[in-house]
Amino acid sequence: MKAALFYGGPDIRVETVPTPEPGSGEVLVRVLAAGICGSDLKGYRGDRPPATDGPHLNGHELAGVIAAVGPDVSSLQVGQRVGVEPRHLIGCGHCQYCRRGDYHLCAELGMRAGKRVHSTGFAEYSLEDAAKVFPLPENVSVEGASILDVYSCGVHALHLAPVTPMDSVAIYGAGAIGLTAAEVFKQAGARQVIVLANRPHTLAAAARLGMTSVDVTAGDPVEAVKDLTDGRGAEVVVEAVGGRGATFEPALKMAATGGRVVFIGMYSQPQTLNMRLIHTREVSLHPCWSYALWNGVPEFKTALDMLAAGLLRPQVLITHRFPLDEIAAGFAAADDKGSSNAIKVVINP
Secondary structure, eight states, X not given: OEEEEEEETTEEEEEEOOOOOOOTTEEEEEEEEEEOOHHHHHHHTTOSOOOSSSOBOOOOEXXXXXXXXXXXXXXXXXXXXXXXXXXXXXXXXXXXXXXXXXXXXXXTTTEXXXXXXXXXXXXXXXXXXXXXXXXXXXXXXXXXXXXXHHHHHHHHHHHHSOOOTTOEEEEEOOSHHHHHHHHHHHHTTOSXXXXXXXXXXXXXXXXXXXXXXXXGGGSOHHHXXXXXXXXXXXXXXXXXXXXXXXXXXXXXXXXXXXXXXXXXXXXSSOXXXXXXXXXXXXXXXXXOOSOOEETTEEHHHHHHHHHHTTOOOHHHXXXXXXXXXXXXXXXXXXXXXXXXXXXXXXXXX
């Protein structure tokens, strides 16, 4: 099969590698769409040490069609269109976190028999666990399903900080992770969802999705949130910038008294915590790392159900598409969103 091999940094080459065969409990998915995640860009930008064991395959946001099933798999059939909860979210199954449904916190996450397993969405085929593969309803497109992994993170954020119709939500950052979270919180019934961003095309996307858009380059974002909430601040703030952004303290200041701040963005450097901003107002902090089960239900399935119900609009977020042979150009567009006006870039192997 053709696959993108990642040699380190921006060195991505499309080569021919063996097509895997499904074993017990596995299925082979013919990949039709695979999203480029912000975490994929860390290696591309050199923010992550290169692998020492040679080039590797990649791509964990994917959807496609079942091409083959393992000998003991009866729940899925060849030809079914499916969305995929990626293999790196496989826990050990027996630790306290896995037993309570929080497998995303497992110390052996993504390991099987001492070896790391992962999806290969940036290839023609990806070997997946049958238990993590979800058939798609007829009204759900494969392309939309390819970014269910991103929506699932938003579902997890909502579970950590549920909202009522009285609540305002401020989403600080309007990349794919911020905008998907904004959609999820809006559909959960928040009174208003405020999206703060610094690029015209992401602000326009937020407006298309029915959010209140705030250009952070036009003034103090904290004051903007206060103005839109009658001086209270937002009951829920979702920090979705991370990286090297100076957004940690402003996110705390945006929160209302008794509010909650969910940190879904991944910071690449230590942050300073000003306890006075949270102590006297009893602001709660909620780190949000990936997703798993909630009350026994896969958060991936919750996202899929929302998509099937027409509550989510991935077509607004998917701005760029590239064939597998042009994946390097796709990564370049995803890396430089200021020039490309990209939000979510999808590869079509």
